[in-house]
Amino acid sequence: MYILTDNYLKFGIAVDPVEPEKILHVLEKEEIELKAVITTHHHLDHAGGNKRISEMVKNLSIYGGDERIESLTEKVCHSETIVIENLLIKCLHTPCHTSGHVCYFIAGDTSREPICFTGDTLFIGGCGRFFEGSAKDMLQSLDILSTLPSNTKFYCGHEYTLNNLKFALSVEPNNEATLQKLEVVEEKLKRNQPTVPSTIGEELKYNPFLRLDKNTVQLHTNEVTPEAVLAVLRKLKDNF
Numbered sequence: 001m002y003i004l005t006d007n008y009l010k011f012g013i014a015v016d017p018v019e020p021e022k023i024l025h026v027l028e029k030e031e032i033e034l035k036a037v038i039t040t041h042h043h044l045d046h047a048g049g050n051k052r053i054s055e056m057v058k059n060l061s062i063y064g065g066d067e068r069i070e071s072l073t074e075k076v077c078h079s080e081t082i083v084i085e086n087l088l089i090k091c092l093h094t095p096c097h098t099s100g101h102v103c104y105f106i107a108g109d110t111s112r113e114p115i116c117f118t119g120d121t122l123f124i125g126g127c128g129r130f131f132e133g134s135a136k137d138m139l140q141s142l143d144i145l146s147t148l149p150s151n152t153k154f155y156c157g158h159e160y161t162l163n164n165l166k167f168a169l170s171v172e173p174n175n176e177a178t179l180q181k182l183e184v185v186e187e188k189l190k191r192n193q194p195t196v197p198s199t200i201g202e203e204l205k206y207n208p209f210l211r212l213d214k215n216t217v218q219l220h221t222n223e224v225t226p227e228a229v230l231a232v233l234r235k236l237k238d239n240f
């Protein structure tokens with residue numbers, strides 16, 4: 001969950017507010033009015049709070065790119081710009097994790113970097129699971145995100161950073177940037193600090209899924225046995 005606020009105009013937008021009480025508590029304390037919800041995808045750990053928050057806040061617009069999103073009021077499509085108060089948010093359709101997954105990009109200005117909410121498509125050091133798309137879909141989606149301005153700060157749906165970086169290192173063992181990032185991340189986690197956000201420019205240095213054109217990224221195929229694939233599939237089935 002994230003809250004984006006305009007502290008001058010006193011309005012806010014919630015991103016995937018799966019626990020509405022927490023979101024509304026913060027907004028109330030800051031005397032900020034919630035205007036809209038933007039939803040990255042229909043999974044319940046992202047959209048599962050939409051119904052309740054729309055009951056708690058009157059006239060709330062709920063944006064998303066998939067009919068399966070709870071309490072959706074505005075369906076968006078690729079490249080569409082939505083306007084909430086004085087804020088322009090560009091919708092980027094990034095299918096694969098789910099077929100209707102949307103990332104939300106807000107351009108920067110002289111005082112602020114651009115930002116993007118990437119849901120379960122792009123994580124720090126990794127990408128989301130392929131539930132409703134192919135590897136080709138994911139690559140096309142990641143291509144869209146990797147061409148955003150390199151100083152774009154992105155906020156992902158989960159913090160799988162440490163494990164992702166360990167995987168990154170396993171497929172590109174000599175990447176100095178991965179080692180450096182791993183060190184920074186371990187330090188942050190030790191202090192109980194978030195590893196989010198990262199920037200697109202940083203990801204291009206170590207995220208293997210954005211570096212498939214580099215021949216230093218190699219999948220060690222001997223580690224991917226049929227048993228290993230089956231084990232992963234079984235685990236996915238158990239979880240969903």
Ligand SMILES: [Zn+2]
Binds near residue numbers: 041043046097120
């Ligand atoms: Zn998901």
